[in-house]
Amino acid sequence: MYSRAYKTAVTIPPLAWVTIFLLIPYTILFCYSFWSVSSLQVIVHNWNLQNYEQLFRNPLYLTVLLRSIRIAGAVTLLALLLGYPLAYYLSFHAAKRKDMLYQLVIIPLWASYLVRGYAWKTILGSDGVLNGFLQYLHITHRPVEFFLYSPFAVILTLTHIYTPFTFLPIYASLEHVPRNLVEASHDLGASPFSTFLRVILPLSLPGVLAGATFAFVLTLGDFLAPLLVGGPSGIMISNIVVSLFGAAYNWPLGAAISLCMLLLVVTLLFATERLERRFTIS
């Protein structure tokens, strides 16, 4: 088998990576969350729970956190509603167009996130494409302001950006559904719709869970889309963290919020991981 030296050699790089880029930063973050900022704008190392108290007492943080969760939920739902039918069509009915359509779903991922964010800004703005079009059709007479700088704009942008991430695992799991099971279902008298509900959907659940997790976790931590198209009413929790580490200069509170989000995400990942394993059949 492999020598000891070889085993050590292949273990060290990932271990070093995890230690340097994850464990140490998180430990530092963890320490920061128990410190505080003095009136002289200096971070003092007096261990306390003030940051966590503030987090739960100040309604601003909770409101924004809940809004972030709502937005993440909405994006997840929309990404599933768009991604699943698309993946199903590609996997089961696209035939010769499969490869081309697959590429069409993937290609937007090559474009920079910022480009896609700005694209929506151009589309939704008061002088934007959408308003221009609506006025041209005389459906509206003045620019509609609420398209841009709203939770709606954030949801729309993030749905556009993260749907491919939801699509991919669903598509992969649908491709793994043995086609003879579909035939067996028809053979036993189940209609195509019933076959979908009783065979295809249950067997694709691991992909649905993975896709939903991607969309939810990525949206929850997103700060660029709210920055670009969110406006004041579309602020999300990451924007607050960014400002706490930046202009507001309150690293300890920023660290406490970050850790809470981390806890939320890890719990979620753990739960979906367990669920996925339950739905995955060897």
Added chain:
Amino acid sequence: MNVAASPASAERAAGDALLSIRKVEKQFAKRPVLCGISLDVASGEFLTILGESGSGKTTLLRLIAGFEQLDGGEIWMAGERLDQTPAYRRQVNTVFQSYAIFPHLSVFENVAYGLRAKSVPHGEIPTRVTQALAMVKMSEFAESAPSRLSGGQQQRVALARALVNRPRVLLLDEPLSALDANLRRQMQVELKSLQREVGITFIFVTHDQEEAMALSDRIALLRAGRLEQVAEPREIYGHPATAYAAQFIGQTNLLRAVVRNGIATAGPISWPSNGPSGAATFSLRPESIRLSSASQGVESDDATAHFHAQIQNQTFGGAMDLLEIDCGNSHLLRARVPSPGPLAGPQEFEFVAGDAVRVRDGS
């Protein structure tokens, strides 16, 4: 059409054909896979579609099941067009080669699947599932997950899952090919007795000629998308219609002979044959050739052909030995004879003229 059905089976098929396949055509990417297949299957019959891989046998089965669409011809069942009915409305069930057991459902739910799909009354389902599982001796596994079952057990579940729906025709796509030899023989016996018990028409696809002979009421031999011969196993073995059928089902010697004035001659051997004159191919089974008991000088009747041959090779096979014999001009024949003890040099052989069956040679 190369179909030579025996009178008995033709009569039965015409009498009460449950399934009628008429001039069926199928192409894949413009390559013909099935060409003008016509076949009647009687109610309660065990019909085997036999052929090499690529002969189109599985495609024919899939057409009956409804997984493929016809490119020509019709399929009828009990007076109704079957080929225009979607797969899920056909009273036909399939046992798949790979079993296709639903991995996310228990054994019980797998068997109940068809009953639930057809909205069988709720109270009736447990009884019928239990009966079906008992029939294939899988009752104790009802709550098991399919992944815990062996290949043979999955096979039984697949069988129960199909039979519980009481189909008019059960299609079996090489269901035993994944099993090891012993289990396979055991399942053959069980399958045959199961078929007698339930009285359902079985259409069984295999490439294994021994399996086909052991199980079938009739064999439909398929070759490159065409039916070579459809007949009962004994008939197809004893009177193969073509050289291909003779070679595919059992071992045989093909004698390329010339028939003149009622006498067929192949190299040094000649025997009476009352067919038309000209070149002809005959099939002579190895066991039809025997060592002459009569010594030289004894006149035999006309119906027996005698010849000398050199023993080339002798393979001991227990009760029967296989001899490779050279009748001159390197005309090699194989003979299967009751073990005679070691043989060498020239010997006298004979066979009954009627055992040399004239076959069409379309290769």
